[in-house]
Structures are given as C-alpha cells and as structure tokens.
Amino acid sequence: MRLTFDEIKNEIQRAFMKYGLSEEKAEICARIHTESTYDGIYSHGVNRVARFVSYIQKGWVDVNADPVLERDMGAIRIYNGNLGPGVLNALYGADRAMELADQYGIGMVGLKNTTHWMRGGTYGLRVAQKGYVGIMWTNTEACMPPWGAKECRLGNNPFVMACPGPDGGPAVLMDMAMSQYAYGKLQVTRLAGKKLPFPGGYDKDGNLTDDPGAIEDSMRILPIGYWKGSAFAFMLDILGSVLTDGVGAADLDAQTKGSCGGCSQVMIVIDPKKTTTAENMADTVKRAIEYLKSAEPAEHSGGVRAPGEGILQFHKDHDENGIYVDDSVWAEIQAL
C-alpha cells in the first residue's frame, strides 16, 4: 500500500507510546523509522517496528533509559547506553560527536551497552546534512563465519561513511554491512524463487552457491571480498569494544539480548571547515562525483551512481505515489 509520511509516523508513534515510550521519544523514533522507509530502506524502517516492540516486551530494550557519560577526555566521550532505545542513543551520540568536532575539529563518541540503531545511515546523513564528515560503525552478535570457518563468529557489522553533498545535492553516503547479502535479501530472493546475482555463501557441504535457501540453511553467508570482509568485520568488532569500553561478538553471543542488544557503537565526526575551505570542498565533491559518473556504462548497466544517490529515486516515487509499505507489515504495526 501507499501512505503519507504522517500516516506512517503517527501510527508508529502510537504503537511506541503504547509500549511505554514518552510522547517525545516515541515521536523521534517513529520519525526515524519513517524517514528510513521514505529513503527506501524498508528493512530498517517500518519492517523493524514490530521487532523493536518485541524487544521492549522481552526486557531487551529499556524505554526509560538514557545514555550516561562515563568518560570525558579531550575530544572523546564514552557513554553507557544502558540498553535504552538504540535510535535515541545513537542520535544523542551523533549530536555529541558534532559538538566535539566543533571544538576540536574531530571528535569521537563511544557508545557502549546500547541497542539496535536500526539504519546506520541515519546517523551518517544526520551529520553530513549539517556539514560534517562521519565515520561510524556498530558491532553486533555473530551471524557470519570468519574466512576459513564453518561456524559464525563475526557480526555482520555495518560501516558508515558520510560526507556533505555538493550544493543542492544529497549527502554522499555509504552504509554497508560486511556480508555480501543480508539474510533479508536471501529470504526475499528465495520466496521469489530466484537465484542471487552472485554467490552469497556456502551450502552445508561447503560449496559456494547462489541458492539463497541453501545459504539460509547453512548460515554460512559470505563476507564481501571473501577474506577481506572477514578481516574488516573482525576489526569493527574489536575496535567497537576497545574504543567504547564495551563488548564485542563474544559477549553479545553469550548475552542473547536479541540483535545488537548490548552492542558498542563508534561515531567519529570531523568538521571539514577545519580541513579545507567551503569552496574547495564543494568543488572537490562535485568534481569527484562528475568524474565517477563520466565512466562509460558497462554492458546491461544503467550507469554509475554515487553512494547515497539511490535515495533520490525512492523519494521521487514516494513523493509521487505515496510511501510504499508492505500490506502485512502495516497490518502488523496496526495490531500492536
């Protein structure tokens, strides 16, 4: 179905208030879920609302908790998220990191013991739209085998880099997890009776396969770049815990407070006004995008897109036709 921004936001806010969030906190969380949906990131927008509520019910998210400052040293602040709503904690962390960047040029917030931030790109866009560069990640429970192993020991940790866009253009945003495909993509592809565009993992016998169901069965999803994404996911896990005084996959797997329950997030924010002039920056970003897009398209390709540019197509469609929400997902939210 197609709905307006406010129809979606108001319904999510209603549900969140019913399960204990204050009117203000429910409004913010509902807006973020709706914005992600508007940007086309359905998986971490409307599609995650019911799961968030279930986490509240299980006691894995404390709707009344706020982040508490534990360490304040120069351009670094460490907060304990106290298992509060991950979206609120992460917004708070991103805002504090921008304040540190105002003061020191670069700032880092480490957020420990927090919960699922939903879409990592939310926080990258937040700082980029205010003129900052962001480098952010979260660690998560293990759901991916390291290179050379059968068993899951790595989180599918998302890594975000964001930069203000050229004048009038959208922010440049990369928000990528470490697996070639998300489990959601495997499910959607299997239900459609299709194969993956490229091999996405191993079957139970250790054969690389593009059959999504075989990978769901084995739980042997493939890191991007094979051994490279495996190493990258591990670095994000270990630096996530070291830089926040928090925990990583080993402990998250033992705690079992749902996806990302108790996880650690790092937000490094830089003020590019301290590194270059506004003119240089606008020119650099514009020229880099133009150069990227000047490449001759490959066979069967629609051409090259800058990171984050795909959002614009969703905005156009959603502005013209209303925001898409899966019928069953909407019914699920209404039933909350």
Add this chain to the structure above:
Amino acid sequence: MRLTFDEIKNEIQRAFMKYGLSEEKAEICARIHTESTYDGIYSHGVNRVARFVSYIQKGWVDVNADPVLERDMGAIRIYNGNLGPGVLNALYGADRAMELADQYGIGMVGLKNTTHWMRGGTYGLRVAQKGYVGIMWTNTEACMPPWGAKECRLGNNPFVMACPGPDGGPAVLMDMAMSQYAYGKLQVTRLAGKKLPFPGGYDKDGNLTDDPGAIEDSMRILPIGYWKGSAFAFMLDILGSVLTDGVGAADLDAQTKGSCGGCSQVMIVIDPKKTTTAENMADTVKRAIEYLKSAEPAEHSGGVRAPGEGILQFHKDHDENGIYVDDSVWAEIQAL
C-alpha cells in the same frame, strides 16, 4: 635467494643515497622497505625499490622535500607533503597523529600532495605497536571501474585498521585495498598458468572471469563485494581529499605523476587508554581473537587467522632461512 635484514637494508640504503636521499633519510626508507619484506609484503618492500628510484629520476618524488604544516586546529593538523618521499611523509604524519591522540584522545593528520607510502600497514603497525588504534587510508589514481562501468574511475585505495595485540602477541592489523585482487596478483597468477581462486574482474566483453590475463587486458578489476567495494573506494577518495585539503583520483589522473603522485592520506589515531582500562583492553582483544579462532574450520581450510597474524609465519621462515628476495629483484636493486 635468502639474505639477512642488514644485507637488504644496506643495499637499498646505498641505492637511495646514490639517488639523492640523505644518509638518515635513506636509512629510514631502506629499513621500511626491508621490514615490509621481512613481514612477507614483498610487493611493497624490495619489489618497489627500483620504481621509487625511477620516480626520483622522473621528478615525481622530491628527495629534499619535507612536510610543511598548513593548518593546525585542535586535534587536526594538515600537512603539505610537497611530493617528498611518501614513506618519510607518512611516518611523520603517523607520529604527529599519535601526539595529537596523547593530547586529545583522538587526533587526525591530513597529508596532502604526498607520494606513495608503499605499504599502508607500516603506519598501522607503527601506531599499534606503541599502544594506539589507527584508522588510515590513502587515495590513488584510478585503476578500477566503478560498479556499473567499463572505464577506470576509482583508485584501488588501501584502508588500514590497526589495534594493539594482546600481551606478547602481534598487533591486530588489516591492510586491504579495494580490489579483490591486485594487478600484481593477476600477473603472478597468469605467469604461473593458473586461474584465480575466485572471479577477479571482467573480460573485454563484460563477462565475469577468473582468467587473470583477460582482466589485465580489459583493466576491469573487480571491487571487493561488487557494488560495496566500489562505493567504499569512492568514499576513501572523496574523504581523502576533503579531509586533507588535497586532491582525489580526478586530479591525480590528470597530473600523471606516477602511482600516488600528489595523493592525499588520512591518519586517524586514537589512544585507547582514554577509552578503556589497560586490563579491559588486553582482555577484550585476547577474548575476541580466541572466539574468532574457536570456529570449526571449513572444508580444506587451515583454520581461522586473526588479521595480521600471517606475518608471524613469514617471520618464522625468514628467521630460520633468511629473508626471501626474488633473484631478479635483487639484481635490479644492485644495478641501481
């Protein structure tokens, strides 16, 4: 052949001094090339010596140039590398970034207009061995097509993350470029008459292939994770220039001062003593590595390695048998 550390270092130092480096600068550069070789990174160790000399001869590296501070704002410093030797500039930048981290907890050095830093891991190891966390990258000239294109517009930009190792253990180090395989790997595999372990790019007709020669011909190497590595490479390029007041691939391609001539490097260094206790850190790193390695090995796998652990095998071999240097590479250095 097999040589001692000092035999290699002294010969490289002799060559570098012949081409204009001071005794001290030549010693440092020679030591870094030798250390990379000792660590098994031949491609960026001894194998790059002759190319570095050729860059001096072409005027692409100024042996007398030193980095000059251009901006000094809080925890950020921007240096102009003045096309000096990339290794010396990058060592200088890493040391300044550690000083900033001492003062502010986190520090960033932006190094513009510099030259090839050889092995990125050199600088990650340097800070990690002194107890710091490092996040570093360089941008480069384009040698890889963006996702959806035939023509090269992306640098094969290396990205480094490093963390102090557990007590007595090696640093945890990821040093990865954005392509699935380096051109050097394609060449070596082709000369051996072999196929790549996994598809590494496209042939001239746009078919994904594991034939290294076909990829060398088309120059269509594959980014790690297809569209993901493409976006990542672009972010490293654009943030490289924005965060250093420097230039990216568009300008590097126009300048044509060899590989990385005039490039931009970002070094973010964090002092984990400001984010956690020494005990927590040692425990966290140790447990993360143990957890990673506890996974049941996959079929035909020698088990899981922590990032950076591969260096130890090279040390063992090189300590027992001498450091391996290709005969023709050694003859090339001796002839300089």
